[in-house]
Amino acid sequence: MGKQFEKKEMLKLYLWTLSYFKPFMLLTFVYVLCGGAMIFGEVLIPRRMGYLIDHVLPMKSTNILINQIFILGGIVLLILLAKGSFYFLEQIISNKIIKNQQTDLMLKLQKLGFSYYEKVPTGQILSLFENAVRETQQTYTFLFPQFIYCLAQFAVPSIILIIEEPIFFVAAMIGNIIYVFLNQRANKKIHHYLGVETKAAHVSQQSLYDAIVATNELKAMGSKEWFIKKTIEDFNQFRIPRMWSTFWRHFRFTTVGLTLTISIVLFYLFGLDLVKNGELLLGEFIGYGFLMGLVSRGFSVFFYIIPAQYHALNYAKQLYEFMNLEPDVSEDKNSLDAQLDSFDVEFKNVSFSYKRDQPILNNISFKITSGKKTAIVGESGSGKSTLLKLIGRFYDVTEGEIAVGGHDIKQLKLKNLRQNFGYVFQDTYLFHLSIKDNIKFGKPDASDDEVMQAAKRANAHQFIMETECGYDTVVGERGIRLSGGQKQRISIARMLLKEPQIILLDEATSALDNVTEAAIKQSLNELSEGRTLITVAHRLSTIMEYDSIIVLEAGEIVEQGTYQSLIDNQGVFYRLAMRGVENEI
Numbered sequence: 124m125g126k127q128f129e130k131k132e133m134l135k136l137y138l139w140t141l142s143y144f145k146p147f148m149l150l151t152f153v154y155v156l157c158g159g160a161m162i163f164g165e166v167l168i169p170r171r172m173g174y175l176i177d178h179v180l181p182m183k184s185t186n187i188l189i190n191q192i193f194i195l196g197g198i199v200l201l202i203l204l205a206k207g208s209f210y211f212l213e214q215i216i217s218n219k220i221i222k223n224q225q226t227d228l229m230l231k232l233q234k235l236g237f238s239y240y241e242k243v244p245t246g247q248i249l250s251l252f253e254n255a256v257r258e259t260q261q262t263y264t265f266l267f268p269q270f271i272y273c274l275a276q277f278a279v280p281s282i283i284l285i286i287e288e289p290i291f292f293v294a295a296m297i298g299n300i301i302y303v304f305l306n307q308r309a310n311k312k313i314h315h316y317l318g319v320e321t322k323a324a325h326v327s328q329q330s331l332y333d334a335i336v337a338t339n340e341l342k343a344m345g346s347k348e349w350f351i352k353k354t355i356e357d358f359n360q361f362r363i364p365r366m367w368s369t370f371w372r373h374f375r376f377t378t379v380g381l382t383l384t385i386s387i388v389l390f391y392l393f394g395l396d397l398v399k400n401g402e403l404l405l406g407e408f409i410g411y412g413f414l415m416g417l418v419s420r421g422f423s424v425f426f427y428i429i430p431a432q433y434h435a436l437n438y439a440k441q442l443y444e445f446m447n448l449e450p451d452v453s454e455d456k457n458s459l460d461a462q463l464d465s466f467d468v469e470f471k472n473v474s475f476s477y478k479r480d481q482p483i484l485n486n487i488s489f490k491i492t493s494g495k496k497t498a499i500v501g502e503s504g505s506g507k508s509t510l511l512k513l514i515g516r517f518y519d520v521t522e523g524e525i526a527v528g529g530h531d532i533k534q535l536k537l538k539n540l541r542q543n544f545g546y547v548f549q550d551t552y553l554f555h556l557s558i559k560d561n562i563k564f565g566k567p568d569a570s571d572d573e574v575m576q577a578a579k580r581a582n583a584h585q586f587i588m589e590t591e592c593g594y595d596t597v598v599g600e601r602g603i604r605l606s607g608g609q610k611q612r613i614s615i616a617r618m619l620l621k622e623p624q625i626i627l628l629d630e631a632t633s634a635l636d637n638v639t640e641a642a643i644k645q646s647l648n649e650l651s652e653g654r655t656l657i658t659v660a661h662r663l664s665t666i667m668e669y670d671s672i673i674v675l676e677a678g679e680i681v682e683q684g685t686y687q688s689l690i691d692n693q694g695v696f697y698r699l700a701m702r703g704v705e706n707e708i
C-alpha cells in the first residue's frame with residue numbers, strides 16, 4: 124500500500140515535471156524525430172557494414188565498393204546531422220523550460236509573500252532555489268532526453284535481434300540481468316544516501332547562509348569556534364551521504380564493464396559456432412555484434428538513469444510542494460478593481476493569530492479618519508507591528524474586518540490596495556544597486572531631481588554626497604556599507620518619493636539620533652499633511668501632536684486618545700511615557 128502510494132506520487136510528480144515540455148510540443152516533436160534518426164542511423168550502419176563484408180567485398184568491384192562507402196558516409200552524415208540537431212534542440216528546449224520554471228517559482232515566491240519569508244528560513248529558500256532547481260532541471264537537460272534515447276537504443280536493436288537472431292539477444296540480456304542483479308544493492312544504497320543527502324542539503328545551506336550573514340554577531344559573541352564546529356557537523360550530514368552515494372555510483376559503473384564482457388564472451392561463443400556451421404556470414408556476425416553493443420549500452424544507461432531520475436524527483440517534490448503552497452493572502456476572483464478615493468482605516472472587531480490558539484490581537488476596533496495621524500504604542504510583543512502588517516494585508520485577519528476607504532481590504536485588488544501604502548519597516552533592506560535606484564524603487568519613473576529632493580527631505584542628501592560616487596554609489600548586499608540610520612533614511616526617502624496616501628511607519632526612525640529624527644519629522648509632517656499616517660513609536664516624545672494614540676497591551680486596546688488626555692489619565696500610557704523619560708535621562 125505504502126509503496127503503491129509512493130509509486131503513484133512519483134508518477135504524478137514526474138508528469139508534473141514533464142508538463143513543462145507542454146508549451147514546446149512542436150520543438151519536442153522535432154527533437155524526438157532527430158533522436159529517432161540517430162537510432163535509425165546507428166542500427167543501419169552495422170547492417171550496411173555486414174552487407175559490405177559479406178556481399179560487396181567478394182565482388183571485388185571498386186565501383187560498387189565506392190558506392191557502398193558513399194552510402195555508409197551518407198548514413199554517418201545523417202547521424203552527425205541528427206546528433207547535432209538533437210543536442211542543439213535539447214539545449215534550446217531545456218533552456219526555455221528552465222526559464223519558465225524559474226519565472227513560475229519567482230512569481231510563486233512573490234505570491235506567497237511576506238508570511239512565507241517570515242515562516243521559512245532564508246537559507247532554506249535559497250536551498251530550494253539553488254539545489255532543488257538545479258537537480259530538478261537535470262530532468263530537462265539530461266535525464267529525460269537520455270531516457271527516451273536509451274529506451275529507443277535498447278528497444279530497436281532488441282526487436283531486430285529477437286526477430287533475426289534471438290540467441291544474441293539472449294547473450295545481451297544475460298549480461299544485463301547480471302548487471303541488474305549486482306546493482307540491486309547498489310541502487311538501494313544510492314537511493315537511500317541520495318534521500319539523506321537531499322534533506323541534509325537544506326540544513327547545510329542554512330548553515331552556510333547563517334555563517335555569512337551572522338559573521339559579526341559570531342565574532343562579537345566570541346562564538347566562532349562553536350559555530351565552525353556546528354557548521355562542519357551540518358556539512359558532514361551532507362558530505363558523508365554524498366560520499367557514499369558517489370561510491371555506489373562508481374561501483375555500478377564498474378559492473379557495466381564486467382557484465383558487458385560476459386555478454387561479449389557469450390556472443391562469441393554462440394556466434395562463432397553459427398559462423399563455423401555456415402548459418403551466419405562473417406559480416407552479419409560483426410553487424411549483430413554492434414547491435415548487441417547497442418542493446419547493452421541502452422540497457423545499462425537506462426538503468427543508470429532511473430535512480431538518477433528518482434533522485435531528481437526527490438528535489439522536484441520540494442518544488443512541486445512549493446508551487447502548490449496556498450498563500451496566506453490571496454486575491455478574490457471578484458475583487459474590486461477600483462481606485463480608492465478615501466483613505467480611512469477601520470478595524471472592526473479584528474482578532475488575529477499567526478498560529479492557531481495563540482492569539483496575538485484580540486477584538487480590536489478603531490477608526491482612523493483620512494488625513495489623521497495615529498500612533499500605536501505598547502510594550503514589546505504587544506502586537507504593534509502585527510497590526511501594521513494586517514493593514515497592508517500581509518496577513519489576513521482571523522476574525523473581523525479591516526476596511527480602507529470604506530471597502531473590506533479582502534475585496535480590493537492587492538495592487539490597488541498596496542499602491543496607496545508607503546511602508547517603512549523596522550529593518551530596511553537595500554538592494555545591491557546604486558543609492559539612486561534604491562530610492563527610485565518607491566517610484567520607478569522618478570527623475571534624478573525628484574530622487575534628490577526626496578533624499579534631501581529624508582536628511583540623506585549630505586551623507587549620500589559624501590559617498591564615493593554620490594547617488595551612483597552601489598550599496599553592497601544588504602546595504603552593509605551604510606549605517607542603520609543611513610539605511611533608514613534611504614527607506615524614508617523611498618517613501619517620500621512615492622507620496623502614498625497612507626503612510627505606515629514601523630519604528631522608522633529608531634536608528635536615528637535626536638537631531639536627525641527631528642529634521643526628518645519635519646519632512647514627514649509635511650508629507651503627511653492631508654494623508655493618513657499610522658506609526659508604531661517607541662519614543663513617545665515624537666508623537667505628542669498626533670491626532671490619536673492607540674495603546675496596546677497583550678494584543679488588546681487598553682487606552683486610546685490624544686497625548687495629553689492619556690497623560691492625564693495616568694494609566695498604561697502614562698507609565699510608558701514616564702519610563703521613556705527616565706530612559707532618556
Ligand SMILES: Nc1ncnc2c1ncn2[C@@H]1O[C@H](COP(=O)(O)OP(=O)(O)OP(=O)(O)O)[C@@H](O)[C@H]1O
Binds near residue numbers: 242483508510
Ligand atoms: N511571523 C510570525 N510568526 C509567529 N509569531 C509572530 C510572528 N511575528 C510576530 N510574532 C509574535 O507576535 C507577537 C507580537 O509581535 P509584534 O512584532 O507584532 O510585536 P511588537 O509590539 O511590534 O513588538 P516590538 O515592539 O518588539 O517590535 C510576538 O509574541 C511575536 O513573537
